[in-house]
Amino acid sequence: MTLGPADDPNRSFLFVLGSSRADGNTEILARAAAAQLPSHIPQRWVDLNQLALPDFQDGRHETAGWPANENEELLRQATLEATDIVIASPLYWYNLSAQTKRYLDYWSGWLVAPDSDFARRMAGGTLWGVTVMANDDHTVAAGMTTTLSLSAAYLRMRFGGVLTGTGSRPGRVRADERAMLHAKTFFENETPLARFPYEKADSEG
Numbered sequence: 001m002t003l004g005p006a007d008d009p010n011r012s013f014l015f016v017l018g019s020s021r022a023d024g025n026t027e028i029l030a031r032a033a034a035a036q037l038p039s040h041i042p043q044r045w046v047d048l049n050q051l052a053l054p055d056f057q058d059g060r061h062e063t064a065g066w067p068a069n070e071n072e073e074l075l076r077q078a079t080l081e082a083t084d085i086v087i088a089s090p091l092y093w094y095n096l097s098a099q100t101k102r103y104l105d106y107w108s109g110w111l112v113a114p115d116s117d118f119a120r121r122m123a124g125g126t127l128w129g130v131t132v133m134a135n136d137d138h139t140v141a142a143g144m145t146t147t148l149s150l151s152a153a154y155l156r157m158r159f160g161g162v163l164t165g166t167g168s169r170p171g172r173v174r175a176d177e178r179a180m181l182h183a184k185t186f187f188e189n190e191t192p193l194a195r196f197p198y199e200k201a202d203s204e205g
Contacts, residue, residue, distance in 0.1 A: 009040055012041065012081065013042065013043045013044070014085050014086065016088060016100065017048060018090070018099045018103065019099075025165065025168075025170070026089060028132075029132055029163060032180055033086075033186045033187060036183070036184050037187055044081075044082065051071045051074075053103075053106075072106065076106070082125070086128040086129070089129070094141070094144070104147075119156075126158040126191045127151065127157050127194070128160040128161070128186075129148045130162065132164070133164070135166065145161070150196065153196045153199070156193070158191040158194060160189050163179070163183060163186045165179030
């Protein structure tokens, strides 16, 4: 992947929706942020709740490997073709939804699939997060932020942070003025290379 300015025509965004509810608050917030992207930058939206994707089976130490079904291959190609991946997951038990975690589990398989170049192609891209929660104190989303940040660090990706909002009942996030305002500039955030805490400590020492 290559990363350019926000108006770089080489950039493309994949929005991965991980909610159990169609048109939920997290999707509303994600679409508000996506609406601010330049019109010439491609956007692709994938709803994990609409994909028949089985639980990930770890086949890393099996010589025969495992065959990818059609939906898995669609998702893998969509992931590799994007320069920017936006994980849009409601906050469930202070972290990612089951659908979203399953998607990230599949990354483990794609890393070691025969003739895989997954790690090389993901490096240098950008991972973003969007989440809506019932709590007004958005620090409760720290676990989700850590999960995404460390996942980006493992693949040598950049991390754009997590756009957060408050909302429980359908459409409630629209009343979160702070979240909707932040959505207008979210993709203008700096996207530093994600690093593990020990890497930061080593550089500062």
